Amino acid sequence: MSLYDNIRELTFFLRVTEESSFSAAARSLDVDPSTISKVVQRMEDRLGVRLFHRTSRTLRLTHEGERFQAAVLKVVSAIEEAEESLNPSLNEIDGVLRIGSTAGFARLWLTPLMPGFCASHPKLKVELVASQTPLNLAEQQLDLAFYSGMVPDSSLVARRMTTVHWRIFGSPEYLKRHGTPRTPEDLDGHQCLNFLPGSFRSQWPLNDGHDVRSFTPSGPVAATDGDVLCQLAVAGMGLVRLVDARARADVESQRLLSVLDEFRAPGDPVYAVYQNRRYLSSRVRAFLDYFSEHVPAD
DSSP: HHHHHHHHHHHHHHHHHHTHHHHHHHHHTSSSSSHHHHHHHHHHHHSSOOOEOOOOOEEEEEEEHHHHHHHHHHHHHHHHHHHEEEEEEEESSOEEEEEOOOOOHHIIIGGGGGHHHHHOTTTEEEHHHHHHHSSOTTTTTTTTEESSSSOOOSSEEEEEEEEEEEEEEEOOOHHHHHHOOOSGGGGGSSOOEEEEETGGGGEEEEESSEEEEEEEOOOSSSOOOOHHHHHHHTTTEEEEEEHHHHHHHHHHSSSSSEEEEBBBOOOOEEEEEEEOOOTTTTHHHHHHHHHHSSSSOO
């Protein structure tokens, strides 16, 4: 097979993964859907594996397809790097950058960066994928994702970017009615607003002076979203454990007060996760550099 044919096949394959549809890929490439289907079938026959799970309604990559996609993207990234190294005019970054994170992290850390970052790269389109469930870079076609705490997939590259710090807060009205807790054990006598059971955030780690212990307080309301819990705490419904950045405006306006500060546990590291360190696209590199310049490491 000629190099041209190889490149053509890989182009078709990547477009199908982007569109999740043979017909949509065919339209974007201005070819017949049957051409796309035949090319993919020929690739599968030659490689001896199925690249896609096909049903009447869905099209998604198989495990082998995900591995092949990752390898192809490395080749594409290497070509981009080669071109950029030879032609300074190509340093103007374009294309699409897909970033995944939780909705809360996107609101507090990513969206504030967007105006400046997009102004610096006007030809680049950013797609923010916010999810409360674990992210899969290959399945969701993400260029990078942000994780707090443990990184779920050890095969990915994880670069530490910043640290999130948590505190326990209560409204002045609530603390006036119920008193201010002085030790972690005092939480048992308080109404606490918490994340739903099963979430790692439903555990409240506190340092009792000897080691870090986890508490699982309960109260009248549990939720999946920190903004909801913050609003309930401002309304005086109980104590809440939140990231500093989420509660900052309410603390500055004295709608919330922090408690048990001397028992705070160390912060959670935040990692940027991506597929391959060596073949990092210029889009990902640009955003990671911009993030590091504008967000403190600790």
